[in-house]
Amino acid sequence: MGNCKICDDKLGDAFPIREMMLGTREEFNYAQCTGCGTIQILNIPGNIGNYYPNYYYSFHHKIPALIQLPLFKRIFKDIRIKKKYRQKDTDIFNYLRPIQTLASHKILDIGCGSGKLICEMFNLGFQNVQGTDKFIEAGYDYGYGVKVFKKDLSELKKKSYNLLMMHHVFEHMDNPAEELVKCHRLLKDDGHLIIRIPVVGKAWDIYKTDWIQLDAPRHFFLHTVASMKILAGKAGFVIDNVIYDSTAFQFWGSELYKRDIPFVNENKEYRLPTDYYSTEELDNYEQLASGLNKEQQGDSAIFYLTKRR
Ligand SMILES: [Zn+2]
Incomplete structure (x- = not known):
């Protein structure tokens, strides 16, 4: 057996994981590191692009029309933003609350x-x-300067951002250590990097190879706090905070795979939990998830990294 791509410790025995999002049921070998606990794919398929059909991407999501604030509001933009952190508002303010990113800060979504x-x-x-x-x-x-680039991180200007964000992206990267070094270069001193990823937690213990977040072969690494600390440290970051944000999805999604039901239906749409579970069951799953989050055992987390040196 090989060694861990994160910490170089020994990997445990390989086990096959089925492709179940699309439902091809092809098998891919994964193994868990005996040191840092990361679960990782052993061989990245050469045709990995085929496992990302068009409808997988957010390409067709409805983009809201941009609304420029009136000038007087723009002048007080940071004060307005600080107020929003105090309210229980949208998801994005919840993600950013621990680092209090300001309206004037330069932000890149990777x-x-x-x-x-x-x-x-x-x-x-x-x-x-x-x-x-x-x-x-x-x-x-x-x-209004709102742009999306088709670029590798290495092509962007160094020390130009206050905040970088990766929302469920990092687990798809074949060389996470290298990407973190690129992030470090892009950030201003004391800049922040937010990484939202699935993590190895209780759902893995319960469901093993049916755990929906394994998502073979798209997820190359299912990280742990230990593996994230190693990667962060090597790239010149410290982890200030880890917040668990797992949901009922870890239960209802994994239950579907256990019953051999792919995540995408015949019409190439994501299945809805309400088609398979009662309101009571879903409420129960949501409560279980929030309990696991409190115990730091949920299956997804937000890592807050700060650039050092
Ligand atoms: Zn390891």
């Missing part, structure tokens, strides 16, 4: 698809938002 999130953030008052995605056909320019 792996952003067509840029729906940055457009929404602009409309919430963030004035300096961009995105990049290597896998889109071409870039986008939405006006």
Whole structure:
């Protein structure tokens, strides 16, 4: 057996994971590291692009029209944003609350698809938002400086961002250590990097190879806090905070795979939990998830990294 691509410790025995999002049921070998606990794919398929059909991407998500704030509101933009952190508002303010990113800060969303999130953030008052995605056909320019680049991180200007975000992107990267070094280069001193990823937790213990977040072969690494600390440290980051944000999805999604039901239906749409589970069952799953999050055992988390040195 080989060694861990993160910490170089020994990998445990290989086990096959089926491709179940599309439902091809092809098998891919994964193994868990005996040191850092990361579950990883052993061989990345050469045709990995085929496992990302068009409808997988956020390309067709509806992009909101940009609304520029009136001048007097733009002048007080940071004060307005600080107020929004105090409210129980949208998801994005919840993600950003621990680092209190300001409206004037320069933000880059990495792996952003067509840029729906940055457009929404602009409309919430963030004035300096961009995105990049290597896998889109071409870039986008939405006006007001809101742009999506089709670029690798190494092609962007160094020390130019206050905040970088990766929302469920990092687990798809074949060389996470190298991507973190590129992130470090892009950030201003003391800049932040937010990484939202699935993590090895209780759902793995319960469902093993049916755990929906294994998502073979698209997810190359299912990280742990230990593996993230190693990667962060090597790239010149410290992890300030880890917040678990798992949901009922870890239960209802994995239950579907256990019953051999792919995530995408015959019409190439994602299945809805309400078609398979009662409101009571889903409420129960949601409560279980919030309990696991409190115990730091949920199957997804937000890592807050700060650039050091
Ligand atoms: Zn390891």
